[in-house]
Amino acid sequence: MELIDTFFNADIFLKIWPLLLSGLWLTLGLAALSVPLAAAIGLAVAMAYHQHHKWLNRLLIAYVDCLRAFPPLVLLIFIFYGCPFIGLQFNDITATVLALVLNGSSYYAEIFRAGLESVPRGQEEAARSAGLSAPQTMAHVLVPQGVRNVMPDLASNTLELIKQTSIASAVALQELLRAAQIGQGLYYNPTPLVAAALIYLVLLWPLVRAISRMQKPVVIPR
């Protein structure tokens, strides 16, 4: 019983629910901004890479690799606390979205690149010789097939990006995790944290299941 009072305290949960709800909306807002922006930049980088321009590609690989090597929290702290020194002041939401988009776009770029490369070369040649221009070939032939080939990776990267919005709590942005931490501090009870974890679980479980279902089933003869 004591366990329930500590971790699943209904009174505290009801009192803290409005705060959690406003945090949830902010989390969803951050995700809704970051995911499309990061995916769009990632796709643009992958399409530029596909031009096979030697120097441009070196630059793009440097961009992608450096951002993949950078912990997103370091990026966020750098943008939020470092940049104001040279007069670049970002508010907490902009800084978070910027960090998430920079980091997320590098992963999306790698995935889209692999997708574009997975389309057989004959497809591009056939489209070009049928009279499609290079941009038309990209838009109607390469991207649709390439994206379909990497759907599972795109979905799991999107999942990662949504979860990453929780680092915004480090710059005191009151998203779901931060709201729960405030609630925990107010009532000196971990129920709000448990509630936040359960909200994440309910929110993202369908996506996790969908990703698992995209995988090949395992058949082990016994």
Add this chain to the structure above:
Amino acid sequence: MEKILYYFFNWPLIAPHLPAMLKGFAVTLQMAALTIAFGLTLGLALAVLRTYGNKLLNAALIFYVDVFRAIPQLVILVLIFFALPGVGIVLDPVTATVVALSLVLAAFAEEIFWSGIAAVARGQWEAGRCGGLTFNQTLFSIILPQVVRIAIPPLTNRAIGITKGTTLGSVIAVPELLNVASSVQSTIANPTALTAAAVLFCLIFLPFVRLTRWMEGHYAPKR
């Protein structure tokens, strides 16, 4: 330009704080090594358990994996550090970070090993069993060696992603690199400390990122 150099690349100013930062860097490396060791071992163990096909056990395994994939690392870390004391389990910040990250890595590693098992042709199992090997012998001497080979590139990727999470320890005051860099930054009122931390992070992670790029070409199926 001068301003950028002064604020972001002011090496003389942070030189006296470098030993402290390197100490933080050592904590980061330690936590990363422990996380990878525990996470991958646990993940492989779970994947092996799953091959035995016990329905109840597998349902529990899938539940574990799903939960740790759906909840953000930072939320798990905060739960372990701030909520577990409610039942008398008090972990120090470093242990809490390593436990949280290892549990998450184990969930992802289990999935990767499991899809590796799916990728090994069914005939390999059948050949092993027909050749007179037991289920366990087939699993450990025929299937798993191939699985590990298939799983290395995605595992490296995931391990990088999750060990970057050692920076989350700074939230619960683990004296790792980011935490030390942040406090140096506020002491000297100059963000060069953050630049230095960024450079150090790149030093450890960039080689691994490059490695995955190389492996992608090396292990890719020939077309």
